Amino acid sequence: MRKINLTFTLNGxxxxxxxxxxxxxxxxxxxxxxxxGTKEGCxxxxxxxxxxxxxxxxxxxxxxxxxxxxxxxxxxIEAMSELKLGNLLQESFVEEDAVQCGFCxxxxxxxxxxxxxKNPDATRQEIREGVAGNLCRCTGYIQIVNxxxxxxxxxxxx
Amino acid sequence: xxxxxxxxSIGRIDAHAKVTGRAEFGADIRLPDLLYLKGVYSxxxxxxxxAVHTQQxxxxxxxxxxxxxQDIPGERMIGELFIDQYPLAYDKVRYLxxxxxxxxxxxQEQADAAAKLVTADYEPLPVLGSPRxxxxxxxxxxxxYPGNICGEVHMxxxxxxxxxxxxxxxxxxxxxxxxxxxxYLEPESVTVIPSPMRPELTILGSMQAPYNARISLHRTLxxxxxxxxxxxxxxxxxxxxxxxxxxxxxxxxxLIALKTGRPAQYTLTREESMxxxxxxxxxxxxxxxxxxxxxxxxxxxxxxxxxGGAYTNMxxxxxxxxxxxxxxxxxxxxxxxxxxAVLTNNNHTGSMRxxxxxxxxxxxxxxxxxLAEKLDMSPTExxxxxxxxxxxxxxxxxxxxxxxxxxxxxxxxAAAELDxxxxxxxxxxxxxxxxxxxxxxxxxxxxxxxxxIGADGNGHDVSRILIEVMxxxxxxxxxxxxxxxxxxxxxxxxxxxxxxxxxxxxxxxxATDTSRSPxxxxxxxxxxxxxxxxxxxxxxxxxHAILVEGLQKTYGEDIGPVVFENDRVLFDDHDxxxxxxxxxxxxxxxxxxxxxxxxxxxxxxDPKKGFGEPxxxxxxxxxxxxVEVDLDVGSVDVIKMVGCHDMGRAINPVLVHGQIYGGLAxxxxxxxxxxxxxxxxxxxxxxxxxxxxxxxxxxxVPDTNVPxxxxxxxxxxxxxxxxxxxxxxxPGAAAITCAVNMALGKPGMIHELPYDLDRVFAAAQExxxxxxxxxx
Numbered sequence: 048m049r050k051i052n053l054t055f056t057l058n059g060x061x062x063x064x065x066x067x068x069x070x071x072x073x074x075x076x077x078x079x080x081x082x083x084g085t086k087e088g089c090x091x092x093x094x095x096x097x098x099x100x101x102x103x104x105x106x107x108x109x110x111x112x113x114x115x116x117x118x119x120x121x122x123x124i125e126a127m128s129e130l131k132l133g134n135l136l137q138e139s140f141v142e143e144d145a146v147q148c149g150f151c152x153x154x155x156x157x158x159x160x161x162x163x164x165k166n167p168d169a170t171r172q173e174i175r176e177g178v179a180g181n182l183c184r185c186t187g188y189i190q191i192v193n194x195x196x197x198x199x200x201x202x203x204x205x
Numbered sequence: 206x207x208x209x210x211x212x213x214s215i216g217r218i219d220a221h222a223k224v225t226g227r228a229e230f231g232a233d234i235r236l237p238d239l240l241y242l243k244g245v246y247s248x249x250x251x252x253x254x255x256a257v258h259t260q261q262x263x264x265x266x267x268x269x270x271x272x273x274x275q276d277i278p279g280e281r282m283i284g285e286l287f288i289d290q291y292p293l294a295y296d297k298v299r300y301l302x303x304x305x306x307x308x309x310x311x312x313q314e315q316a317d318a319a320a321k322l323v324t325a326d327y328e329p330l331p332v333l334g335s336p337r338x339x340x341x342x343x344x345x346x347x348x349x350y351p352g353n354i355c356g357e358v359h360m361x362x363x364x365x366x367x368x369x370x371x372x373x374x375x376x377x378x379x380x381x382x383x384x385x386x387x388x389y390l391e392p393e394s395v396t397v398i399p400s401p402m403r404p405e406l407t408i409l410g411s412m413q414a415p416y417n418a419r420i421s422l423h424r425t426l427x428x429x430x431x432x433x434x435x436x437x438x439x440x441x442x443x444x445x446x447x448x449x450x451x452x453x454x455x456x457x458x459x460l461i462a463l464k465t466g467r468p469a470q471y472t473l474t475r476e477e478s479m480x481x482x483x484x485x486x487x488x489x490x491x492x493x494x495x496x497x498x499x500x501x502x503x504x505x506x507x508x509x510x511x512x513g514g515a516y517t518n519m520x521x522x523x524x525x526x527x528x529x530x531x532x533x534x535x536x537x538x539x540x541x542x543x544x545x546a547v548l549t550n551n552n553h554t555g556s557m558r559x560x561x562x563x564x565x566x567x568x569x570x571x572x573x574x575x576l577a578e579k580l581d582m583s584p585t586e587x588x589x590x591x592x593x594x595x596x597x598x599x600x601x602x603x604x605x606x607x608x609x610x611x612x613x614x615x616x617x618x619a620a621a622e623l624d625x626x627x628x629x630x631x632x633x634x635x636x637x638x639x640x641x642x643x644x645x646x647x648x649x650x651x652x653x654x655x656x657x658i659g660a661d662g663n664g665h666d667v668s669r670i671l672i673e674v675m676x677x678x679x680x681x682x683x684x685x686x687x688x689x690x691x692x693x694x695x696x697x698x699x700x701x702x703x704x705x706x707x708x709x710x711x712x713x714x715x716a717t718d719t720s721r722s723p724x725x726x727x728x729x730x731x732x733x734x735x736x737x738x739x740x741x742x743x744x745x746x747x748x749h750a751i752l753v754e755g756l757q758k759t760y761g762e763d764i765g766p767v768v769f770e771n772d773r774v775l776f777d778d779h780d781x782x783x784x785x786x787x788x789x790x791x792x793x794x795x796x797x798x799x800x801x802x803x804x805x806x807x808x809x810x811d812p813k814k815g816f817g818e819p820x821x822x823x824x825x826x827x828x829x830x831x832v833e834v835d836l837d838v839g840s841v842d843v844i845k846m847v848g849c850h851d852m853g854r855a856i857n858p859v860l861v862h863g864q865i866y867g868g869l870a871x872x873x874x875x876x877x878x879x880x881x882x883x884x885x886x887x888x889x890x891x892x893x894x895x896x897x898x899x900x901x902x903x904x905x906v907p908d909t910n911v912p913x914x915x916x917x918x919x920x921x922x923x924x925x926x927x928x929x930x931x932x933x934x935x936p937g938a939a940a941i942t943c944a945v946n947m948a949l950g951k952p953g954m955i956h957e958l959p960y961d962l963d964r965v966f967a968a969a970q971e972x973x974x975x976x977x978x979x980x981x
Contacts, residue, residue, distance in 0.1 A: 083233035084226020088390045089475040093895035124226035137224040144859050148690025149223030150391040150441030179904050184442050185690050187866030188903040
């Protein structure tokens with residue numbers, strides 16, 4: 048099969064790669080680039096574990112074809128430690144006990160990042176709606192919402 | 206007892222790796238020369254398997270080999286307690302999740318494409334799609350089980366007939382629970398790496414019970430146990446679910462790794478995971494409960510039939526818990542419970558958080574609410590009168606004189622937090638108005654959870670840990686109990702620090718590795734805290750003895766008692782640092798390393814009579830729920846839940862809270878939305894992904910849920926603690942369903958889980974259809 052050429056920025060770095068035209072964005076990220084922090088939980092866009100940020104929007108990378116990466120600016124969990132809000136979210140998830148098995152955690156952090164970038168003053172209800180596309184089977188969600196609220200609070204203070 | 210580390214909410218040790226995406230889960234493993242696998246599933250739920258044709262698949266590009274049941278060199282079946290499961294079907298298929306072949310290729314795409322070309326010859330047999338059909342069928346799913354009955358457990362005390370004759374009110378009910386999927390967010394993935402030196406396999410990936418898998422790999426692949434090394438990766442949730450399925454997968458991948466000499470990775474898609482993995486038992490209950498008019502429980506008869514599916518798996522021990530714990534924490538002189546498990550051609554059913562008890566409590570508490578209403582009592586009034594107290598005898602016959610029986614206190618706290626009594630009275634009155642189309646209800650449910658496997662495994666319930674103190678006085682603990690996300694290894698680390706009398710910063714929990722950690726049974730049955738703690742305390746004593754031996758060599762035989770506490774070592778008039786004492790020990794050429802062992806004491810249980818002490822100790826719980834029911838839509842909103850629990854001592858209170866929040870949400874799913882939707886004609890599941898299998902989302906779970914801890918350190922547990930994993934979800938579905946039925950105005954109204962839109966709407970129409978509404 049003929050490969051397609053893709054140029055994009057991912058986690059602040061420029062990439063110029065070849066990919067299968069039928070590949071999904073998650074395949075490029077996990078398999079071609081080896082960034083395994085993005086998780087595959089359902090492959091149908093229901094669980095949110097594969098959430099990444101594509102041009103500022105949180106998207107389920109299992110539902111997006113690789114071609115959509117062309118010219119795009121993409122963020123994955125691997126970049127979060129280097130970004131102020133990302134780091135705040137990570138620390139806040141640890142502090143608020145928002146992590147149990149951890150499989151859904153990167154997806155939640157990415158959804159929260161996209162939300163707070165767009166709406167730094169998000170209310171608790173807006174936060175809940177912002178992560179409604181992410182499933183967690185372990186925590187019961189409250190600690191996750193606490194963590195995001197807490198990170199937003201810290202971000203506003205700084 | 207003064208403690209230094211346990212009881213503190215120290216941060217979980219794996220959190221940072223998980224928030225950065227660096228924690229390595231099974232499917233994240235990348236290795237050179239890795240093979241990718243794809244399983245081929247049976248086309249029939251019940252058939253003789255005559256031949257499997259693999260040639261076409263083998264000829265496909267990138268395909269390295271295809272294996273079938275014929276290739277297994279050793280025993281063909283696995284099973285922890287009952288050996289009857291094919292990891293690769295051999296001569297018969299028993300459900301649609303049976304795997305008949307596995308393709309190994311250089312890429313996943315190649316394996317997927319080739320797997321479609323595997324065909325098989327079958328001789329179809331009738332599908333026994335429900336327990337009642339299977340019990341009456343002339344066909345046996347497994348020749349060893351006449352009537353397809355694979356387990357029957359009794360619990361009996363007193364004389365139920367006499368009890369009913371002495372009762373003023375008797376209610377009879379039927380209830381049925383649904384097929385529930387564990388729905389861990391991470392689908393199963395195993396990677397098997399062969400050694401270039403000898404026929405040795407290292408198995409990584411998502412597995413809850415590595416020592417069980419070691420036995421099965423050894424038996425099926427003819428490899429000595431010393432050459433089977435399991436090192437579970439970060440596990441993305443399990444809830445009892447990553448045992449037998451992950452084991453079967455590791456055998457298939459192991460077979461390929463041995464054959465090819467290449468590492469093999471086998472990851473299930475969500476659909477495959479749902480199709481193949483075992484589930485929570487659907488159970489039917491017939492209940493009959495009697496009480497005198499003052500509200501005293503007199504007699505209880507429970508008959509349950511659970512769907513065990515294609516393989517025995519954990520059905521008999523699940524039935525044991527349904528039988529011995531299904532009567533709840535009530536004072537009761539006459540009780541007769543029979544829990545039967547039946548093989549069918551459905552997905553097999555096995556361990557899932559709660560293990561046969563959440564279903565029983567759903568049936569029990571809804572029946573008791575009916576009884577209470579007939580007695581003109583509220584659920585809490587009825588419970589106050591009948592809940593067990595200190596020194597009472599449990600329904601099974603266990604005299605509870607060895608720890609605090611706190612369930613009544615838990616009830617009061619949960620009821621107070623929800624404002625249950627006031628709301629119950631108010632909503633009951635409100636709900637009499639037929640024009641009120643959105644109704645409110647409250648429900649409350651209680652449980653006593655037997656800790657660990659119980660007398661069902663009398664004499665076999667053992668755990669071990671290896672603790673080594675290194676030359677720099679760091680402490681390395683090797684424990685085979687797997688971290689599943691619950692925080693077990695953080696809690697175990699706290700217990701090691703407490704037991705060793707050292708600062709927690711000295712302690713490292715080695716990654717679970719069966720070649721390094723001694724066999725310890727599985728992290729199941731809410732046994733980690735009791736069993737891990739017991740082994741830890743024993744190991745600490747043994748290591749201390751070695752350190753003391755060193756001190757005696759230096760300071761003389763008569764140094765007297767030595768105390769290890771808070772990183773100091775005290776004896777005579779000496780007050781040494783732990784570091785000095787370790788240096789001294791190594792200086793004397795001694796080795797401060799020991800294996801600790803703990804066995805749960807044998808309890809006095811008579812399985813024939815079904816009477817006695819079914820468990821060594823118990824945890825108590827009360828969960829309460831408030832709901833709103835829209836009669837015209839059938840929707841249920843959970844407004845608030847309270848989980849009040851006595852887990853002895855909370856080793857790490859924040860992590861205990863985490864278990865309770867999560868347990869409440871899981872209970873909500875069981876009560877209201879989760880059902881794999883099985884077709885009893887074909888044995889097929891309808892909902893193979895989260896588009897149809899509905900987990901509660903953040904918008905469904907109330908933001909106002911409240912965990913409450915009541916601690917009474919258990920004298921029967923080394924550090925006073927008991928696990929919270931199962932108790933935290935156990936009574937929740939009962940509480941929610943009781944609340945829904947209260948809102949509907951008829952206790953016990955809906956007999957079948959889940960209480961989804963269809964069922965609630967139908968019940969609301971039946972009770973409060975528009976025709977009956979008076980237009981005012």
